[in-house]
């Protein structure tokens with residue numbers, strides 16, 4: 001099954017969340033930035049590549065976070081979302097090259113985010129990662 005990786009970047013007790021611009025039915029919803037793993041690529045390498053492409057952001061991948069989440073992709077294909085906890089590289093700052101906006105949220109703000117529906121199941125793991 002095709003794997004989509006997402007990055008839970010935590011810095012100073014806050015989590016980086018990104019607002020999708022497309023497709024239209026996902027526009028305005030928030031996600032953990034990431035994308036599809038390419039053939040022959042490791043999942044951590046895909047996380048690093050996607051954040052570089054989408055956010056011009058350098059991160060260090062630290063390990064898996066939360067459960068895998070099965071979703072149906074845009075063309076009806078089965079996808080498995082898999083999330084990795086990350087730390088920013090020294091001095092790195094993310095830029096919304098493909099997203100509408102970026103936000104850093106604290107543990108007590110997680111529930112108020114308009115997540116993509118599939119991401120809701122991650123909230124306990126995200127809360128734990130933010131130390132609450």
Ligand SMILES: Nc1nc2c([nH]c(=O)n2[C@H]2C[C@H](O)[C@@H](COP(=O)(O)OP(=O)(O)OP(=O)(O)O)O2)c(=O)[nH]1
Pocket residue numbers: 004005006030031032033034035036071072073074079081116117118119
């Ligand atoms: N990146 C990411 N995708 C998510 C999350 N939650 C969720 O349901 N998705 C879905 C939306 C899409 O159907 C699919 C990934 O799409 P994508 O646009 O990020 O990645 P992609 O590399 O396949 O897209 P593309 O650049 O090839 O167009 O996973 C999430 O937190 N992060």
